[in-house]
Amino acid sequence: MNGLQIVWFKRDLRPADHLPLLEASRHGALLPLYVVEPDYWQQPDSSARQWLFCRESLLELRSALARLGQPLVVRVGVVEQVLERARRQFGIGGLWSHQETGNGWTYARDLRVAAWARQHAIRWHEIPQFGVSRRLAQRQGWARRWEERMAEPIAPAPLRLEPLAGLDPGAIPSAEELALVPDPCPGRQLGGxxxxxxxxxxxxxxxxxxxxxxxxxxxxxxxxxxxxxxxxxxxxxxxxxxxxxxxxxxxxxxxxxxxxxxxxxxxxxxxxxxxxxxxxxQPSLEFQELHPLTAGLREREGPGSDERLAAWAAGRTGLPFVDACMRALIATGWLNFRMRAMLVSVASYQLWLPWRDSGLHLARLFVDYEPGIHWSQCQMQSGTTGINTIRIYNPIKQGVDHDPDGLFIRRWLPELAAVPAVFLHQPWMMDGATQERLGWALGADYPQPIVDWASAAATARERLWALRHQQGFAATAAAIQQRHGSRRSGLRASSRPSGSRSTGGMYSGIDQLGLDLG
The missing domain is CATH 1.25.40.80 (Serine Threonine Protein Phosphatase 5, Tetratricopeptide repeat)
Structure with missing residues (x-):
């Protein structure tokens, strides 16, 4: 290969176990490049808290690469335009990166970069980063290939990078410089x-x-x-x-x-x-229901949809455990899987909100937002896959089971400090005399529940099961299962037959079937 090798860092901000970096270093001088894409950071699933984690990771990566001889080069702009300037200035012998399974915006961007590389006869070496297979025809054998990928030797960092004289590494912009919406997150994890x-x-x-x-x-x-x-x-x-x-x-x-x-x-x-x-x-599952008969199921209907979404997003639904989870997520950027699933379930069933609306809000709050996991789970928990058992969380039972003493609720909902433990999970059960004696008033100090959650859940359940009994639903679900269902021996299947009800309660199997990497 002749010309400069460019290693394009994306969501792989490390020098170790980075095969594109190691392989490119064996072909001579290389330019380690990260492109800050302002358009990406204005997408509805991006947020300042995510950028701050990314920025801290970039600063640390720049230092690590500098110790090897050549610091990370950062440019702000459109990737193919940045690459074109590099081609004209240095000539490019090869472009190296990991494969990325990102959101729809990054998918479209990668198609443009591929077209640019073909136009200039530049080979783009895309190397798998996870156990994800590109252009996969069917799932048979997928688990075995995953095991093989995970068993590969961990690639060391290059021993040395040849420095590129006179090349400005470039500034790494702040959230303000990217015009990101202010996003206070005092408990956020640090990057690097x-x-x-x-x-x-x-x-x-x-x-x-x-x-x-x-x-x-x-x-x-x-x-x-x-x-x-x-x-x-x-x-x-x-x-x-x-x-x-x-x-x-x-x-x-x-x-x-x-x-x-x-x-x-x-x-x-x-x-x-x-x-x-x-x-x-199936990149479309970020935007479209996996099972087509569930399309438009929760289109905003009747008055109050926007208000319900706003109350849920702010942690003001009047359901204490739900609100505590949302406020903890707002403040920390993280929540354990069961509580994430509960937030989606309450939004989808009790509040009957479109999964894309609730999903975008959560995506912005999660510092660990991973599009493939996030949108698959949003559809799974909202019942639009057609292949997963419908799980409608009982938010009161979840609170009693997982916060029996109300420690979590009291930490994140200080306005409930005066409420006795016996009423903490259902403050609307207090009579007026008790509230007056406490100097506390439901509706003033804390909102009334914005829906009758039990009846709303019952209505949602009937609507979903009626849909699943429509002609053609099961056949389509079987095709979806064939394409996307797990084939891993020893793990429980990802669904029951689409026409059968779960016997394990409203939330059976969540932790086994879901992901809890927290």
Missing amino acids: RPQGLALLESFLDRRSRAYQSGLSSPNTAFASCSRLSPHLSWGTLSLREVVQGNRQRRQLLTAVSWRRALQRFDERLHWHCHFIQKLES
């Missing part, structure tokens, strides 16, 4: 590979002991979950090194319960790619 490595070490060495018992309750999940999800989403850690580190640690343990906890975590690492594969195979 050292932060990710420290979390991985603390999880495998200590915190994972309580993983299985602590992942469901928001009182324990913030400590007992790995908290690696933003580092996997932004690529400061590779999935391969997490999988291998987890398995090596498990082999060293003698405590059966601890080994079992790490096995559960290993299964969720598998599900990480299982869900991303759905978006890779």
Whole structure:
């Protein structure tokens, strides 16, 4: 290869286990490049909290690459225009990057970059980053290929990068310079590979002991979950090194319960790619219902839809446990999987909101937003896949089960401080005399429930099951299952037959079928 090799960093902000960087370094001088794309950061699923995590990771990556000889070069603009300037200035011998399964905007951008590379006879080397397979015809054998990918040796960082004299590394803009909407998130996790490595070490060495018992309750999940999800989403850690580190640690343990906890975590690492594969195979699921007969099911109808969305998004539904979860997410950028699923369920069923509307709000709040996982889960939890059991969360039972003493509610809803524990999960059960004696008033200090959640859930359930019994629904669901369903031996199938009801309660199987990488 003649000319400069360009390594285009995307959501893979690390020097280690980065095959494009290692392979490109074997062909001479290379330019490690990250392009800040203002249009991307104005998309409705992007946010300042995500950019701040990314920016911290870029600053750390620049330092790491500088220690190898050539710092990260950052440019702001349209990728193909940045690449064209590099082609005219240096000549390009090859373009290297990881494959990306991003949102619809990045998919369209990659198509433009591919067209630009073909136009100038530049080979674009796209190397898989996860266990996701591009141009996958069917799922048979997918789990075996995933295992093979995860077992590959971890690629070392290059020993040295040849410095490019006179090249300005470029400024990494602030959120204000990108004109991002102010997004206070005081409890946000910090970006950068050292932060990710420290979390991985603390999880495998200590915190994972309580993983299985602590992942469901928001009182324990913030400590007992790995908290690696933003580092996997932004690529400061590779999935391969997490999988291998987890398995090596498990082999060293003698405590059966601890080994079992790490096995559960290993299964969720598998599900990480299982869900991303759905978006890779069918990019339209970000925008369109997977089962066509569910299309338009929750189009905004009647008065109050916008108000219900706004109340849910602000943590002001009048359902204390739901509101506490939303406010914790707003403040920290993270929430454990069960509570994420509950927020989507309440929005979709009790509030009857379109899954795209609620999904976009959550996408902006999640620092660890991973489009493939996020949109697959939004559809799964809202009942639009056609292949997953309908799970309508009971928000009161969830609170009683996972926050029985109301610690989480009291932390995030200080306006309920005066409410006795017996009424904390259902403050509307207090009579007026009790409220007056406490100097507290429902509707003034805290909102009345914006819907009758029990009757709304019953209505939603009947509407969904009636739809599933329509002619042609089951045949289409079977085709969807064939295309997207799991084939992994030993894991429970991702759905029951589309015409059967779950016997395990409103939320059976969530943690087994979902993803909890927190």
